[in-house]
Amino acid sequence: MVNEDVLKRTKQWRGYVEAKLGFRNHWYPAFFADEVKEGEPVKTKLLGENLLLNRIDGQVFAIKDQCLHRGVPLSKKLECYTKDTITCWYHAWTYQWKDGLLCDIMTDPSSQMIGKHKLKTYKVEEAKGLVFIFMGDIDPPPLSHDVAPNFLDDDMVIRGIKTEVNSNWRMGVENGFDSTHVFIHKDSPMMPENKTVVPLGFSPNRGEENEMVTVVKGEDGPTGVFDNIGAHSRPILEGTIKGEPVVHSVMGGDKRIALQISIWLPGTLKVDPFPDPSLIQFEWYVPRDETSHWYFRTLGRRVENAAEETAYDKEFHEHWKPLSLHGFNDDDIWAREAMQTFYEDDWGWVKEQLFEADSNIVAWRKLASEMNRGIQKKENL
Amino acid sequence: MVNEDVLKRTKQWRGYVEAKLGFRNHWYPAFFADEVKEGEPVKTKLLGENLLLNRIDGQVFAIKDQCLHRGVPLSKKLECYTKDTITCWYHAWTYQWKDGLLCDIMTDPSSQMIGKHKLKTYKVEEAKGLVFIFMGDIDPPPLSHDVAPNFLDDDMVIRGIKTEVNSNWRMGVENGFDSTHVFIHKDSPMMPENKTVVPLGFSPNRGEENEMVTVVKGEDGPTGVFDNIGAHSRPILEGTIKGEPVVHSVMGGDKRIALQISIWLPGTLKVDPFPDPSLIQFEWYVPRDETSHWYFRTLGRRVENAAEETAYDKEFHEHWKPLSLHGFNDDDIWAREAMQTFYEDDWGWVKEQLFEADSNIVAWRKLASEMNRGIQKKENL
């Protein structure tokens, strides 16, 4: 799957380079909760696997979207004759959503196969309006180990959108966590309208290399990297070529944002606060297949009661979603897609030339290689 | 061409799994006779080979659609200056339809190549309004060895249609011969309109496993498998999940159809009678390339004279073609295409899980592996 010569030449983060289809045995968001409606199965692809989800009496279940018999997708023609089961449209093999058990074969009710085989099922948890799937085989650790700090806080309310992006998931992570990619956002309408400023880049203080990141190896929580470049660098507000200034940050105002940026296994970003002092941005870059990922961009707001949540919901849809999720982050999408060609045959991991400001990306690659719970392989599909 | 690891794990029907491009040295239908008009060459692809057919003084000839010189398709720009020849548009190499002989090179009439080389030709036979091609190198056996019984009967009149389907040809054969795939047809308008009934499935009688099929190894006729499940099973008219009935056959009436179903090398189905007691359905699943096949669906009617044939022709086009070939069999097309992904990398042949009612498919795979006259390979193209 991944070129062996490349793996030999990227030993510092071999596991990360291998994980073209993502890390196995982690929790990933698959849908927003309101996309999975009672009794209306929906399909998706995660880490190369085809899944089918359904909500039954309020609870979400997930099964592999592939009949055991002849391998056809159940989703090709959905046939659910009872609330708890799904029947393959081809030969009427019928499975229970809760455990995948082949409970009936309507074309031959006396078949010895009945009751003896199970379709693969996936553990599901809902949290903060997102449906998470555990993509793996082991007993799942708590969801809290696979999301960024504060995401699950009781008073945190989450709203967001999901987009399919045509690049490998690692282009997503590295674009999001990349300190100096801010350069692509210099013309975003978010800064002037929201009275804030985003620098053009960061000049890391020399001699403070060891303080640029803080690595967290979660024992009772998530594993990730804090990017400390903000505290150990000079923000660049004026870009110069051969000493002459040629481009400037838009000085929208004095709201301070993006004070703390961190990335967490299996690939979720936290920017705190962003795009406003009252908000935290949480993002996921979920492997879809080798060349595409699901981009979940969400904004969290702390609320004290239902009325505040309702108000935030309106504010999110009318204001923050168009202004920042689209107005700021849409540029990240084409940037990731522009990186894809170079890394597609794996040689980009060898030929790239990182610079000082990429130290947080280096820390993430090493940590991810060391601490992931497994690597998704073609054999798992 | 086919994954070697898969071949090692499918020894019971290795030859069948190998035959991704079909079986060599067999007769296949290529066109309906009226598609090949006097002096109007038409091209097609069979078993991965590009062919060009022409009708001359009523007789059909077939040649390889690839000039010997630089390999271009003759069909790219047809140039036929005499009735008996075709000239390559590029350098005017000119071939005889009847034997492929390079009889002239108009750009250099003194070339030593002339008269010494031959383009590959294919044996052709017309029968029952179909043009059959022998795809192979050996002396062809009679066409009667490669069609289902009764197809060539003197009083049999055939009408039908041809469709290109995006699945390997074996998905076509197995869909057609598959006893319990009838489940997909449960909503077809053919049954109520034609006052018949098709069950939802078949529950094979236990202890009668050895009587489920009759294998015919033709010495002076075709080789194939009769599916006897109808006589050794309980037809399922009511589908149940956990004991509760959830779906029923449409009881259109008491016309009895599909009493005898059989499959014949190199891949042709007979359903007798179908879709009416007065008709027999003959189908072919002809390999086009690794991922597509030609689906010939035809209906045969016994007639006593020309007036009856004329009446049948009208009845076929106005009634049976829309009601059954489309109204019933169109569902088979998407079912086959839905199987393709699972088998495309060959691993489906290992990962599938067959059940009792598939015994006729198992018998077919074994017979086809044993009795085919050769396997089409890339080298043959």
Add this chain to the structure above:
Amino acid sequence: MVNEDVLKRTKQWRGYVEAKLGFRNHWYPAFFADEVKEGEPVKTKLLGENLLLNRIDGQVFAIKDQCLHRGVPLSKKLECYTKDTITCWYHAWTYQWKDGLLCDIMTDPSSQMIGKHKLKTYKVEEAKGLVFIFMGDIDPPPLSHDVAPNFLDDDMVIRGIKTEVNSNWRMGVENGFDSTHVFIHKDSPMMPENKTVVPLGFSPNRGEENEMVTVVKGEDGPTGVFDNIGAHSRPILEGTIKGEPVVHSVMGGDKRIALQISIWLPGTLKVDPFPDPSLIQFEWYVPRDETSHWYFRTLGRRVENAAEETAYDKEFHEHWKPLSLHGFNDDDIWAREAMQTFYEDDWGWVKEQLFEADSNIVAWRKLASEMNRGIQKKENL
């Protein structure tokens, strides 16, 4: 890249068969001069490499269109803040057009990378209204060694067009230099309108095989092959099948053209005169990638002063471009594309069957295999 079994079986011109992406260390035309405007970078692909060209103070520079840092195409979003530099849109790495030097990184102006790395640059020469690029690593020989004789003559004025063709570049060369491919042009309106005649083919005189070509191994000039078939053959004006005439050349008039045809490394054709006694046709078939090439078709006219050049410019656009470049040579495009399938997996080089009139193509293949300055490989990309 190229099938090893094929290379073993094509030893007479192995280097040529290997050169699927073209010959390295040669000059190739990339654009017409007026396509590269002052301060408006344009991208192209040559021999599989992505390039970006810009004109600065009248001089054209060429760089690799791929940032050193994360490999993205600079052309995805052009940002040129000073006349002499281009800045990557992603992290503001800034390069000098003239030598590729990484002269600034605007996101981190104190980076140690600055001034220590260079983007690949390409030597550029303009001649006769064409922009030539040296695709290689060695000190370039003069441009005059890589163009056909007379192309650079002081009094020669060139006009032409550029087309992307979907075939390997060698299908382009061999179509252009091929003596008997004239058969495809038999219906061109150029001959009757321009009062000339083009034969249907050439019957080489037997016993004069050794005089069919003249090979030139340039020491102080280009290396190529003259096709002498015109002087050593009988032109075919009437095509016959089994002795009967079936097709004739259009006898447009007695203007004599195409008296001398020659092909030159790295793949440029000269037809002298063509399509008129007053013109010479110069063509290039420039590798773009493995399955496409740039077809430059140009016509040269000798002029004595600027007024004559202006008159020729008008005559070219109004008359020769529609009548001959399109009216005659457009047929060559589909002919090359029709050859592509047969050669795409390399086996065409083994399976083809050349004939007597192809002796000039054989001479070209051998010469090109012997005298090229290198073979473009995937590693060079």
